[in-house]
Amino acid sequence: xxxxxxxxxxxxxxxxxxxxxxxxxxxxLRTGAPKKGVESRSQAIGTLSAAVFDLKTSDExxxxxxxxxxxxxxxxxxxxxxxxxxxxxxxxxxxxxxxxYKEYVILQSQAESIWExxxxxxxxxxxxxxxxxxxxxxxxxxxxxxxxxxxxxTLLDFYEPGMTVEVLDRVFGELRESIVPLVAxxxxxxxxxxxxxxxxxxxxxxxxxxxxYILENLGYDFxxxxxxxxxxxxxxxxxSGDVRITTKYDEQDFRTxxxxxxxxxxxxxxxxxxxxxxxxxxLCDGTSMGIHESQSxxxxxxxxxxxxxxxxxxxxxxxxxPEQFRDIELDDYYFAINESKPSLIRIEADELTYPLHIMxxxxxxxxxxNDEIEVEDLPExxxxxxxxxxxxxxxxxxxxxxxxxxxSGGSFGYFPSYALGYMYAAQLKQAMLKxxxxxxxxxxxxxxxxxxxxxxxxxxxxxxxxxxxxxxxxATGEELxxxxxxxxxxxxxxxxxxx
Amino acid sequence: xxxxxxxxxxxxxxxxxxxxxxxxxxxxLRTGAPKKGVESRSQAIGTLSAAVFDLKTSDExxxxxxxxxxxxxxxxxxxxxxxxxxxxxxxxxxxxxxxxYKEYVILQSQAESIWExxxxxxxxxxxxxxxxxxxxxxxxxxxxxxxxxxxxxTLLDFYEPGMTVEVLDRVFGELRESIVPLVAxxxxxxxxxxxxxxxxxxxxxxxxxxxxYILENLGYDFxxxxxxxxxxxxxxxxxSGDVRITTKYDEQDFRTxxxxxxxxxxxxxxxxxxxxxxxxxxLCDGTSMGIHESQSxxxxxxxxxxxxxxxxxxxxxxxxxPEQFRDIELDDYYFAINESKPSLIRIEADELTYPLHIMxxxxxxxxxxNDEIEVEDLPExxxxxxxxxxxxxxxxxxxxxxxxxxxSGGSFGYFPSYALGYMYAAQLKQAMLKxxxxxxxxxxxxxxxxxxxxxxxxxxxxxxxxxxxxxxxxATGEELxxxxxxxxxxxxxxxxxxx
Numbered sequence: 001x002x003x004x005x006x007x008x009x010x011x012x013x014x015x016x017x018x019x020x021x022x023x024x025x026x027x028x029l030r031t032g033a034p035k036k037g038v039e040s041r042s043q044a045i046g047t048l049s050a051a052v053f054d055l056k057t058s059d060e061x062x063x064x065x066x067x068x069x070x071x072x073x074x075x076x077x078x079x080x081x082x083x084x085x086x087x088x089x090x091x092x093x094x095x096x097x098x099x100x101y102k103e104y105v106i107l108q109s110q111a112e113s114i115w116e117x118x119x120x121x122x123x124x125x126x127x128x129x130x131x132x133x134x135x136x137x138x139x140x141x142x143x144x145x146x147x148x149x150x151x152x153x154t155l156l157d158f159y160e161p162g163m164t165v166e167v168l169d170r171v172f173g174e175l176r177e178s179i180v181p182l183v184a185x186x187x188x189x190x191x192x193x194x195x196x197x198x199x200x201x202x203x204x205x206x207x208x209x210x211x212x213y214i215l216e217n218l219g220y221d222f223x224x225x226x227x228x229x230x231x232x233x234x235x236x237x238x239x240s241g242d243v244r245i246t247t248k249y250d251e252q253d254f255r256t257x258x259x260x261x262x263x264x265x266x267x268x269x270x271x272x273x274x275x276x277x278x279x280x281x282x283l284c285d286g287t288s289m290g291i292h293e294s295q296s297x298x299x300x301x302x303x304x305x306x307x308x309x310x311x312x313x314x315x316x317x318x319x320x321x322p323e324q325f326r327d328i329e330l331d332d333y334y335f336a337i338n339e340s341k342p343s344l345i346r347i348e349a350d351e352l353t354y355p356l357h358i359m360x361x362x363x364x365x366x367x368x369x370n371d372e373i374e375v376e377d378l379p380e381x382x383x384x385x386x387x388x389x390x391x392x393x394x395x396x397x398x399x400x401x402x403x404x405x406x407x408s409g410g411s412f413g414y415f416p417s418y419a420l421g422y423m424y425a426a427q428l429k430q431a432m433l434k435x436x437x438x439x440x441x442x443x444x445x446x447x448x449x450x451x452x453x454x455x456x457x458x459x460x461x462x463x464x465x466x467x468x469x470x471x472x473x474x475a476t477g478e479e480l481x482x483x484x485x486x487x488x489x490x491x492x493x494x495x496x497x498x499x
Numbered sequence: 500x501x502x503x504x505x506x507x508x509x510x511x512x513x514x515x516x517x518x519x520x521x522x523x524x525x526x527x528l529r530t531g532a533p534k535k536g537v538e539s540r541s542q543a544i545g546t547l548s549a550a551v552f553d554l555k556t557s558d559e560x561x562x563x564x565x566x567x568x569x570x571x572x573x574x575x576x577x578x579x580x581x582x583x584x585x586x587x588x589x590x591x592x593x594x595x596x597x598x599x600y601k602e603y604v605i606l607q608s609q610a611e612s613i614w615e616x617x618x619x620x621x622x623x624x625x626x627x628x629x630x631x632x633x634x635x636x637x638x639x640x641x642x643x644x645x646x647x648x649x650x651x652x653t654l655l656d657f658y659e660p661g662m663t664v665e666v667l668d669r670v671f672g673e674l675r676e677s678i679v680p681l682v683a684x685x686x687x688x689x690x691x692x693x694x695x696x697x698x699x700x701x702x703x704x705x706x707x708x709x710x711x712y713i714l715e716n717l718g719y720d721f722x723x724x725x726x727x728x729x730x731x732x733x734x735x736x737x738x739s740g741d742v743r744i745t746t747k748y749d750e751q752d753f754r755t756x757x758x759x760x761x762x763x764x765x766x767x768x769x770x771x772x773x774x775x776x777x778x779x780x781x782l783c784d785g786t787s788m789g790i791h792e793s794q795s796x797x798x799x800x801x802x803x804x805x806x807x808x809x810x811x812x813x814x815x816x817x818x819x820x821p822e823q824f825r826d827i828e829l830d831d832y833y834f835a836i837n838e839s840k841p842s843l844i845r846i847e848a849d850e851l852t853y854p855l856h857i858m859x860x861x862x863x864x865x866x867x868x869n870d871e872i873e874v875e876d877l878p879e880x881x882x883x884x885x886x887x888x889x890x891x892x893x894x895x896x897x898x899x900x901x902x903x904x905x906x907s908g909g910s911f912g913y914f915p916s917y918a919l920g921y922m923y924a925a926q927l928k929q930a931m932l933k934x935x936x937x938x939x940x941x942x943x944x945x946x947x948x949x950x951x952x953x954x955x956x957x958x959x960x961x962x963x964x965x966x967x968x969x970x971x972x973x974a975t976g977e978e979l980x981x982x983x984x985x986x987x988x989x990x991x992x993x994x995x996x997x998x
Binding site (some may be wrong): 013014016017018020021022024025028032033034035036037038039040041044046047048051221222224225226238239240241242279280287301 | 510513515516517519520521522524527531532533534535536537538539542543545546547550720722723724725737738739740741778779801933
C-alpha cells in the first residue's frame with residue numbers, strides 16, 4: 001500500500017488511537033475511578049472527543065477522501081467501504097453550519113442534566129422545552145442532511161443504515177398484532193410461575209464466579225477482555241484484542257447479573273471476532289446498533305433462555321448457591337426465569353413484552369418528526385399507548401415518558417434497533433437451524449462453539465464491511481421478516497403458560 | 500484571566516487531557532489489560548505521545564510563550580513559572596534538528612529491546628554498540644542544548660533542576676567516606692539478625708488487607724486514588740484527584756509489598772497534596788525526581804523503618820499473619836527488616852547500601868560524558884567499583900552493568916536523583932524535628948497527620964512552583980548537606996549491630 005491509501009489508513013489508525021484512549025477513560029470512570037478525579041476526567045474525555053471530531057472533519061480528511069474517490073477503481077473493496085464510512089462521518093458534521101452545531105452540543109449537555117432533574121422530580125414539563133429544542137434542531141439538521149421518503153429515515157439510517165419507516169411499519173405492525181393478544185392471554189392464564197426463590201440472597205462473589213464460568217463456556221475470550229462491576233452494564237471495545245464486559249450484581253435478584261452478563265457477552269463476542277484484517281480501520285466495529293443487539297439477544301434469549309442451556313448449567317448454579325436453588329426443580333426454575341408480565345420500565349421488561357416498549361417509542365419519534373405529535377402531548381400519548389399495548393398505565397412521568405436517557409442526548413432513531421435486533425436474532429436462529437439441525441442438543445451439551453462459529457462466519461467477521469440488511473439477506477437468504485420472532489414467542493409462551 | 504494568558508492555560512489543559520489519557524493507558528497496561536490488546540494499546544500510546552510532542556513544540560505554543568514573555572510584568576508568579584516550564588520543554592526538543600531527534604527516538608526503541616536480549620544473554624557486547632550511539636547522540640544534543648561548567652550538568656538539570664556535578668561530588672564524596680567503612684564493620688560484626696521467618700508464606704489477600712490498612716493510616720486518600728497489583732510497582736498521577744498506587748505481592752517475602760507500597764505511598768501523597776490552584780497546569784507535578792524520591796524515602800525509611808511505627812503496627816501484622824509472626828518478638832522483627840548486607844542488585848538493596856549503588860552509576864555517567872570512560876570498558880569498571888565500595892563482584896553482566904533499564908532509554912543523569920532524594924529526606928526529617936519535637940511519639944501513636952501536614956506545607960503544595968534546591972533551603976534553612984543522612988545511618992546501624 002502506498003501514497004494516499006497508506007496516508008488514509010495511517011490517519012484512521014490515529015483516530016482509532018484516540019478512540020481507544022476515550023473508551024478506556026470512559027470504562028475506567030464506570031468501573032473504579034476514584035470520585036475526586038471525575039471532574040478532571042470528564043474534561044480529558046471532552047478534550048480528546050473534540051480532537052476526534054476535528055480529525056474526522058479536517059481538511060486533510062476531505063483531501064484524502066477526495067483523492068481516493070477520484071481513482072476508486074484501483075482500490076480494494078475494504079478501502080472503498082472505509083472511504084464511504086469516513087465520508088459519512090464527514091458529511092454528517094460538515095453539512096451543518098459549525099455555529100449551529102456548537103449551539104446544539106451545548107444544548108445536549110444542558111438537556112441531559114435537566115432530564116435528570118425532571119426525572120427526579122417526575123415532572124415532564126421541566127424537560128419539555130429542552131426536548132422541543134432538540135427536536136427542532138434535528139428537524140433543521142434533516143434539511144441539511146437530506147432525506148428520501150419519510151424524514152425519519154435519515155435518523156434511522158444513523159443507527160441502522162438502510163432501514164426505513166416502510167420496513168419498520170410492516171414488521172412492527174405484524175409483531176404488535178401477535179404480541180398484544182399473546183400478552184393478554186398470558187395475563188389471564190391460570191398457570192403462573194412461582195418466583196419467590198428468585199429473590200433469595202446470592203452473594204456477589206459467588207455470582208461473579210458463576211458468571212465467569214458461563215462466559216468461558218459461551219466462548220468469550222478472557223485473554224482479549226475482562227469482566228468488571230459497574231452500575232449500568234455495558235460492553236466496550238478498546239481494540240479488537242481488548243473487548244471488556246461490565247456487569248451489575250443484585251444480591252437479591254441474581255438474574256440481573258446472569259442475563260445482563262450473557263447479553264453483554266453477545267456484544268463482546270461480536271467485537272472479538274471481527275476479521276483481524278479490519279483492525280485499526282473504521283470498519284472494525286459492529287455494522288449497526290440493530291445487528292449488535294441481534295448478537296446480544298441471541299446469546300441472552302436464544303441461548304441462555306433455551307431450556308437446554310439450563311439442563312446443562314442448572315446443577316452448577318445449584319452447586320454455587322445451594323441454599324437458593326436446592327429445593328427448586330429445573331422445570332420450575334425454567335418457568336420462573338421466563339415469567340412474562342406487563343411492566344412499566346423498558347430495561348426491566350421480559351423478552352416477550354420488551355418489543356412493545358420499543359414500538360411505543362418508535363411511533364412517538366416517527367410522529368414527532370412528521371409533525372403529527374407535539375412534545376407537550378407526550379405524557380398523555382405515552383400513557384395511552386402503554387394502556388393500549390400493555391394494559392397498564394404509568395402512575396407518573398418518571399415511570400413513564402421520562403424513564404429513558406436517549407432523547408435528552410438527542411438520540412432519535414436509536415430505539416427501533418432494540419426490537420430490530422430481536423427480529424434479526426430470531427431470523428438468524430432459523431437460518432442457523434438449517435446448518436446446525438442439532439442446535440438444541442449442542443446447547444444442552446454446552447457445546448457452543450459451532451453456534452459461535454456460525455455467527456462469526458455470517459455476521460461477526462464482516463465488521464462494517466456489510467450493511468445490516470445485507471448481513472441478514474446473505475445469512476438467511478431472505479429479507480427481514482417478523483414471522484420468525486412471532487413464531488418463537490407464540491410457540492414458547494403458549495407452551496410455558498399452557499395456553 | 501483573558502487574552503493570551505487564558506489561551507495559554509487552555510492550551511496547557513489540553514496537554515493535561517492528553518497526558519491523563521496516556522497515563523491511564525499505561526496504568527491499565529501494567530495492571531490488568533488483556534494480553535491480546537497490548538500491541539494496539541502500545542500504538543495508541545505512541546499516537547497520543549506524538550500528539551503531546553506536537554502540542555509542546557507547536558508554533559502556537561511558541562507564539563503564546565513569546566507573547567506572554569513580552570509583557571511578563573503583568574503576569575502572576577504562577578504564570579511566569581508555567582511559561583518558564585513550557586519554554587524549557589519547547590527548547591529541549593526544538594533546539595535539536597528534527598531529523599536527528601527522529602533518528603534518536605528510533606534508536607531508543609531499538610536499544611531497549613536489544614538491552615532486554617543482552618540482559619537475557621548476560622552479554623554486554625550486544626548492547627555496547629547501542630549504548631555507544633546513545634551516548635554519542637546525547638553528546639551532540641549537549642552542544643545544541645548548551646551547558647555551564649561540566650557537560651553532565653545539563654543532563655542532571657533535566658531530572659534535578661539546578662543540580663551540578665560540583666554539589667554531587669561534594670555530598671556523594673562525604674557519603675561514600677562514611678558508608679563504605681560502616682558497611683564493612685557491619686559485615687564483620689558478630690551481631691547478625693535472624694531472618695528466616697521473613698520468608699514464611701503470607702497469602703496475597705492478607706498482605707493486601709494489611710497494605711490497605713497501612714495506606715489509610717499514612718494519610719493516602721482512597722477517594723483520590725486506588726491500589727492495584729502489578730509486576731514493577733509505581734505510583735502514577737492521572738490528575739490531582741486520581742493518584743494511583745501499584746504494588747507487587749511476593750507470598751514468600753512480604754517486605755516486597757509492605758515497603759514497596761509505603762514507598763509508592765510517599766510519591767502518591769506528594770501528588771495528592773499539590774495545591775489545587777495548580778490543577779490542569781504544567782506545574783501540577785513533583786518538582787524533580789529527587790524531591791519525589793525524598794517523599795517516597797521519607798515514608799519508607801523515616802516512617803516505616805522507625806521502630807515506633809512497628810510498636811504501633813506489629814500487633815496488627817501478627818493478627819493478620821499469625822503463623823508467621825506469632826513466635827517473633829518485636830525487637831527481632833525490627834532487626835530483621837533492617838538487615839543490611841552488600842548485594843548486587845540496586846532495586847533489592849537495603850537502605851544503607853543503596854546509595855553506594857547510585858554513586859557507582861553516577862561516577863560512570865560523569866566519566867562517559869567527560870570522555871574519561873569508554874563504553875567498551877564499562878563491565879570492567881562496574882565490577883571494580885562494586886568490589887571497591889561493596890566488597891562483592893558481579894558474576895556476570897546481567898547481575899552487573901546490564902541490570903538497569905535506564906541507559907537503554909537514553910536516561911543519563913537520572914540515577915543521582917535516587918541518592919539525592921535520600922539526602923533531602925534526611926535533611927527534611929532533621930528540620931521537621933524542630934517543629935515536631937515529638938516525632939517519634941507521633942509515629943508510635945500512629946498519628947501521622949502532623950508529619951504529613953508538615954511535608955505538605957513545606958514540599959507538596961508547591962508542585963513545580965519551586966525548584967528542588969529552593970524547597971530544601973526554604974524548608975530546612977540550609978543548603979543540601981550529606982551529614983544528616985550520614986548521622987542517621989551511623990547512629991541507627993551502630994545501634995542495631997552493636998558496633
